[in-house]
Amino acid sequence: MKRLICALAIAAGALTACDVTHPVAVVGPKNTVYRGTATASFLEGGWFQATNGKTTCSGRYMPAAETKTVTFPVRCNNGLRGIGTATYETPYAGGGEIVMQDGTRWKFIFGRGALIV
Numbered sequence: 001m002k003r004l005i006c007a008l009a010i011a012a013g014a015l016t017a018c019d020v021t022h023p024v025a026v027v028g029p030k031n032t033v034y035r036g037t038a039t040a041s042f043l044e045g046g047w048f049q050a051t052n053g054k055t056t057c058s059g060r061y062m063p064a065a066e067t068k069t070v071t072f073p074v075r076c077n078n079g080l081r082g083i084g085t086a087t088y089e090t091p092y093a094g095g096g097e098i099v100m101q102d103g104t105r106w107k108f109i110f111g112r113g114a115l116i117v
Helices: 001-018 112-116
Strands: 019-027 035-039 045-051 056-061 069-076 081-090 095-102 105-110
Touching: 019 045, 019 112, 035 056, 035 112, 056 081, 069 105, 081 105, 105 112
Parallel strands: none
Antiparallel strands: 019 035, 019 105, 035 045, 045 056, 056 069, 069 081, 081 095, 095 105
16 A cells, blocks of 8 residues: 555656646737747646746746636846737647736747747
8 A cells, every 4th residue: 555655646746747848939019029938837837938038928827627718927138028928729739818017919830830930
């Protein structure tokens, strides 16, 4: 019995430590492209970071238990902030939109689709 409990504890620990990283592309005003990565962590949600070389934007989201859509705050190092919404098309890809405080709408893409932007 002790072996079973130990094995289950090790398996649970391994799952919680599993991070999966995907490419991200964010298209802002004047078709400015920000590139980076999004990392999803089992049971912990995930985060993304993308830069255009001058400005870096990032956000963190909580796991979506019963829906394929997550909402997350976005902050950029130039002071701009917004709210992003992304939908998983597959467990590894999807996209959505970030609405910034200035009213601009930015496109958010993660997974293989981000590589062709």
